Every structure is written in structure tokens, then in C-alpha cells.
Amino acid sequence: MSKEIISVKNLKYVYKSPTGDKVALDDVNLKINAGEFVAIIGTNGSGKSTLAKHFNALLIPTEGKIFVDGADTSDEKNFLRIRQNVGMVFQNPDNEIVAAIVEDDVAFGPENLGAAPEEIRRRVDSALEVVNMSEYKKFSPAKLSGGQKQRIAIAGVLAMRTKIIVFDEPTAMLDPQGRREILNTVKKLHAEGLTIIYITHFPEEAAQAEKIIVMDAGKIIDAGTPEKIFSDAKKIRRLGLEIPAAVELANRLRRKGFKLPEKILTGEELAKSLTNLKRI
Ligand code: ADP
Ligand code: MG
Numbered sequence: 001m002s003k004e005i006i007s008v009k010n011l012k013y014v015y016k017s018p019t020g021d022k023v024a025l026d027d028v029n030l031k032i033n034a035g036e037f038v039a040i041i042g043t044n045g046s047g048k049s050t051l052a053k054h055f056n057a058l059l060i061p062t063e064g065k066i067f068v069d070g071a072d073t074s075d076e077k078n079f080l081r082i083r084q085n086v087g088m089v090f091q092n093p094d095n096e097i098v099a100a101i102v103e104d105d106v107a108f109g110p111e112n113l114g115a116a117p118e119e120i121r122r123r124v125d126s127a128l129e130v131v132n133m134s135e136y137k138k139f140s141p142a143k144l145s146g147g148q149k150q151r152i153a154i155a156g157v158l159a160m161r162t163k164i165i166v167f168d169e170p171t172a173m174l175d176p177q178g179r180r181e182i183l184n185t186v187k188k189l190h191a192e193g194l195t196i197i198y199i200t201h202f203p204e205e206a207a208q209a210e211k212i213i214v215m216d217a218g219k220i221i222d223a224g225t226p227e228k229i230f231s232d233a234k235k236i237r238r239l240g241l242e243i244p245a246a247v248e249l250a251n252r253l254r255r256k257g258f259k260l261p262e263k264i265l266t267g268e269e270l271a272k273s274l275t276n277l278k279r280i
Contacts, residue, residue, distance in 0.1 A: 002033035002034060002035065002036070003033060003034045004031050004032070004033055004034070005032055005033060005034040005036075005068070005069055005163070005164060005195055006030070006031070006032040006055060006066070006067070006068055006069075006164070006195075006197075007030070007031050007032075007066070007067045008028055008029060008030040008031070008051075008054070008064070008065075008066050009029060009064050009065045009066070009067075010027055010028075010029060010063065010064035010065070011025055011027070011028040011029070011030075011051075011054065011061050011063070011064035011065070011066060012025055012026055012027060012028075012061065012062050012063035012064055013025040013047075013050055013054070013059060013061060013062050014062045015050075023218055024047050024050040024218055025047045025050055025051060025054075025218045025219075026217075026218040026219055027064075027219065028047075028051065028064070028218075028219065028220055029220070030213065030220060030223075032195060032197065033195075034163070034195055035190075035193050035194070035195055036195055036196070036210055036211065037186075037187075037190040037195075037196040037198065037208075037209045037210045037211075038196065038197050038198065038209055038210065038211045038212075038213060039198045039199070039200060039205065039206035039208075039209035039211070039212045039213070039226075040052075040197065040198070040199045040200075040212075040213045040215060041199075041200065041201065041203070041206050041212060041213070041214055041215070041229075041241055042214060042215030042216055042239075042241070043216070043239060043240040043241065046215040046216050046217060046218065047215055047217075047218040047219075048168070048199045048215055049168055049199070050218075051215070052088070052166050052168045052197070052199055054066050054073065055068065055073075055086050055088075055164070055166050055197065056068075056073075056082055056083055056085075056086035056087075056088055056166065057073040057074075057078070057079050057082045057083065058088075060073065060074045061073075061074060068082050068085055068086060068164070069081075069082075069085050069163070071085075084113070084160065084161075084162065085162055085163050085164055086162055086163075086164045086165075086166060087157030087158075087160055087162035087164070087165045087166070088157070088165075088166050088167075088168065089150070089153055089154055089157060089165060089166070089167045089168070089170045090153075090168050090169075090170070091168060091169045091170065091172045091173055092173055093146065093149035093150040093152070093153045093173075094149065096153040096156070097141045097149060097152060097153060099141075100140055100141075100142075101137075101138060101139070101140065101141075102128070102133065102136050102137050102138070102139050102140075102141055102144075102152055103124050103128070103137040103138065105141060105152055105156060106123075106124045106127055106128060106137075106152065106155045106156050106159050107120050107123075107124050107159065108156060109156050109157070109159050109160040110123050110124075110159050110160060110161075113160065120159075123158075123159040123161065124137075124155075124159055125137075126158075127155040127156070127158035127159040128155050130155070130158055130185075130188065130189070130192075131151040131152070131154050131155045131158070131185050132151070132181075132185070133148060133151050133152060133155060136148065136152075145175075145177075145178060146173055146174045146175065146178045147174050147175070147177060147178025147179070147180075147181040147182060148178075148181075150170055150171075150174065150178065150181075150182055151181060151182070151185055154170075154182075154185055154189075158189075162194075163194065163195060164194070164195040164196075164197065165189065165194055165195070165196055165197070166197045166199075167186065167196070167197065167198045167199060167200075168199045169199055169200060169201065170182050170186075170198075171183070171200065171202065171205065172201070179202070179205070183205055183208060186198060186208075187208060196209075201241075203230070203236075203241070203242045203243050203244045203247075204244045204245070204246075204266070206226065206229075207226040207230065207244045207247075207265040207266065208226075208266075209226065210225070211223065211224065211225060211226075212224065212225070212226055212229040214229060214236075214239070214241075216239055221239075222235075226265050227262065227263050227265065230243045230244060230247045230265065233247070233248065233251060244265055244266070245267070246264060246265060246266050246267045246269065246270040247264060247265060249270060250264040250270055250273075253274075258277065259277070260273050260274075260277070261273055
């Protein structure tokens, strides 16, 4: 039985300003199970980052409630516990890296939590191993590529031992190589049992999740498996979003009479189906 770890109930969030209020989230309802890998897609300004900041109580609902592992995020007494449960990885790794040496940077979180030195060492070593960056532990982060820096930022979160990691467009500033590194790391963390919430505007990345949530103008307008969400290409495009290239190509081939299986999301799946076709 999967256990619910995040529950969002009738969430409304309003940015208040002298020049006028902005409703950024409106009646958002959502449940995420422990160990789930959920992607969130939506055009710029649809409310994805605002929602992400609610998961670790950086923002508090204007109306409605969020519970993280049972703790109400609007109750100040729960802030520490919530932040120990939910790590965040943002778009620009340069804004997240604080130390001049990789291993010191990764140690920063557990040090702040007051962990013992041997415990910190263990956590830093294992976090760097998970993101495949052990050999860089004495390096200066400034010397690393964008993908490597982002993996150091992820290691910093892992060293805090959070159960949930929220990624807010972590690959937006990376080249294709860096994007692959991050996605592979995220898939590995998911396989190890972490709960992953992954905001992206790359449909190929969203297709790797177990479930996709679609946001538009502050609301969740659709949710389901990648197959379901990307099956209606017209609807996705109408929202200003893209479907994965492999899904698009498979749809075209089907229209030309190719008998392809229903579940094709990646280039590899498409290639495999096409090779199988030839053999028949
Ligand atoms: P996304 O991450 O999907 O691009 P955001 O959550 O950043 O969307 O923004 C949702 C809406 O809230 C947008 O209309 C945006 O302009 C507005 N918004 C975001 N941050 C602020 C802020 N600090 N003050 C006022 N409005 C904001
Ligand atoms: Mg955003």
C-alpha cells in the first residue's frame, strides 16, 4: 500500500502588492504518495514555482492547507520538520552553491542541522557517490560544468537526508549533456525510494515520471500517466506546451498505417517498436 506523503487541499495563493493582488494558485488539490515520481508541466506563469515553494513552507497558503508527512505547513511549529523532509533544487546552481570547495558545500546543510563531524563526513561521501561526483570533492565548484554544479546542489540536498526532493526546472540552464546527467540522477534517486516532484518544460523529461500534473493559469487542469497526458497532442499544444518528439513521430507513423504499440514515449521505445515491425 502506498502512503500519502503530500496532500494539498483547496490551495489558493495570492501575491499581495500595492499595485494590485495576483492570484497565482486557485483551488489546487493534489495528493502525492511516498516514493512517487511526479512531473509538473505548464506554461510560464501558470503557478508551478509558487506551488513548489508551498511544499517546504517557503510560502504559506492564503487559503486551504498543505500537509507534508502529516504536518500542516501553515503551522510555524512544523517548519523545521518540514524543511528536514523536503529539499529543493532550483534552476540556477550558481545561486545554490555557497562554499569554495565541493565537499564543504555538500556539508553545509548537515552542519547547519548540527550533525556530528563523523556523521557529516559519512553523509557527504555517500551523497557525492550517489550523484557520481566523488572524484571532484576537493574541486572548486567554479571549475565545474553546469550539470556537475547542479549535481553538487543535489548532493547538498541528499546530505540533509530529506525524503522528498522538489526540482524546479533544474535543467533549464544546462546543455543536453548536463540535462541527461540530471535526469539520470533523478531517476536513480527515485529508484532508491525518494519522492520526486519535478517541474520541467521539457516534455521528454516529464515523460520519465510516473505521473504528470498539468497546470494552467493557477489551476491543475489535468493529471495522469505520461501516456494519457501526451495522447491528446492538440490539447497540450493549445496550452502552449509540447509533446515528446517520439510521441509525435509515433502518432504520424500510426496515421500512415504503421501498427505501433500504444505506449511509446521515448526514442528508444520508438526505435524498438520499429525494429520489431520490420521483422514481421
Ligand atoms: P511558473 O513557475 O509556472 O512560471 P510562478 O509560480 O512563478 O509561475 O508565477 C505564477 C504567477 O504569479 C505569475 O503570474 C507570476 O507573474 C506571479 N508571481 C510570481 N511571483 C510573484 C511575486 N513575487 N509577486 C507577484 N507576483 C508574482
Ligand atoms: Mg517557475
